[in-house]
Amino acid sequence: MPQMEKRNISINKYLGITLAAVLILAAFFMKLPYFVKNSSYIIYREGFRQKALWTTRSMHTLSGDHFKLRFSQGNVKDAELVLATAEKFYAPIAEKYGYTGKGKIPIIVYSSRAELNRNFGWEANESAMGVYWAGVIRILSPHIWIDEDDPNLYREEFVHSGPMAHEFTHLVVDYITSGNYTRWFTEGIAQYEEYKLTGFEFDKLQASLDQPLYRLAEMNAYFDDLPNQPLAYRQSYLAVRYIAEVYGEDTLKVILQNLAQGNKTETVLEKVLGVNMKDFEENYINWAKEKE
Structure with missing residues (x-):
């Protein structure tokens, strides 16, 4: 094999290894912000837990x-x-x-x-x-x-x-995802497990679906400040129950696993359910109104 060809092969091999290393480092540093956030939250949570035990x-x-x-x-x-x-x-x-x-x-x-x-x-x-x-x-x-x-x-x-079923489910969601979840989703899944295990459903009159409903984006950003809290809780429950009954209960576990990787709730739902958020909202609301 001519010397120049050998040299070109060596250079190409070197460039390939270098490119692979750059891509690996880039992927690492892209994930670094979530790694830092994730680690900080775990440290905070453990500190709070130990403080509660001490006090x-x-x-x-x-x-x-x-x-x-x-x-x-x-x-x-x-x-x-x-x-x-x-x-x-x-x-x-x-x-x-x-x-x-x-x-x-x-x-x-x-x-x-x-x-x-x-x-x-x-x-x-x-x-x-x-x-x-x-x-x-x-x-x-x-x-x-x-x-x-x-x-x-x-x-x-x-x-x-x-x-008990409700609050323990909140803990499970928190630990599996390291705090990476939206408020409406954890409230929905906690109510869903409460319903499955005890039969309890949140059915206050204020939570009727025969009124203007909240968008998921609103519940993401302002859950605790929404004026009709019974409605916000019921919509959260119905959105999660819709996922469980239409896509299967195992889908909830898959969603948590994807959230554990640092992905946003909206991104995870679109990926796992194969539908955009606009269509998901429309579908779960139509389903919920039929149920009601």
């Missing part, structure tokens, strides 16, 4: 297979009920979405609304029964809102109307 260290503790529960003195029966219900819902949700978190999940049970609301700077009349935030599930003690003397009916009401 509640003087409370009584119950431990199950997957949860560590903190509660006030004299509230043992409610604490046992909350822990048993959390464990009941763990496997169906974790296995369905591929959650394999390590360590026991903190649950803090509060004996009054004021005590729960104070942790989030909420008004005293805020009526939340449970909240998930940054690795910790916070629950209002069942006796605050359940008016039932029969122990079996008391337990049944908490299991079927309480917030």
Whole structure:
């Protein structure tokens, strides 16, 4: 083989290797912003989780297979009920979405609304029964809102109307995606699992679909500030239920896996469902109105 030809082959090989290296580095640096954001969020979440465990260290503790529960003195029966219900819902949700978190999940049970609301700077009349935030599930003690003397009916009401399935699903979505999700999607999937496991559906009169509806873009940007919160929650639920019933429940897991790669919700939905967002909105709303 002539020397010049050998030299050209060597140069071409060198250029090929160099180009491949450049492309690999470019791909790495393109992903770097998400890597930094992802890592920062995980550190923040773990810090908040450890802080919650530290600040509640003087409370009584119950431990199950997957949860560590903190509660006030004299509230043992409610604490046992909350822990048993959390464990009941763990496997169906974790296995369905591929959650394999390590360590026991903190649950803090509060004996009054004021005590729960104070942790989030909420008004005293805020009526939340449970909240998930940054690795910790916070629950209002069942006796605050359940008016039932029969122990079996008391337990049944908490299991079927309480917030455990909902809040644990929020945690699963958060951990799988490292915080990369829109508010409407996590609210929708949490309500969907609540519906599947307990039969509970959000059906307030204000959430009727016979009124101007929110666009998904509005719910992406302003979810908590939307004036009709029941409608925003119901639309979120119906959008997710539409995906599950029309495309199959496994599609929800695929969406979470794609979100875990740092992709935007809109991009993921278009990719996984094979339809643009405009058509998706129109389709789920038409489907929901037929259901209603």
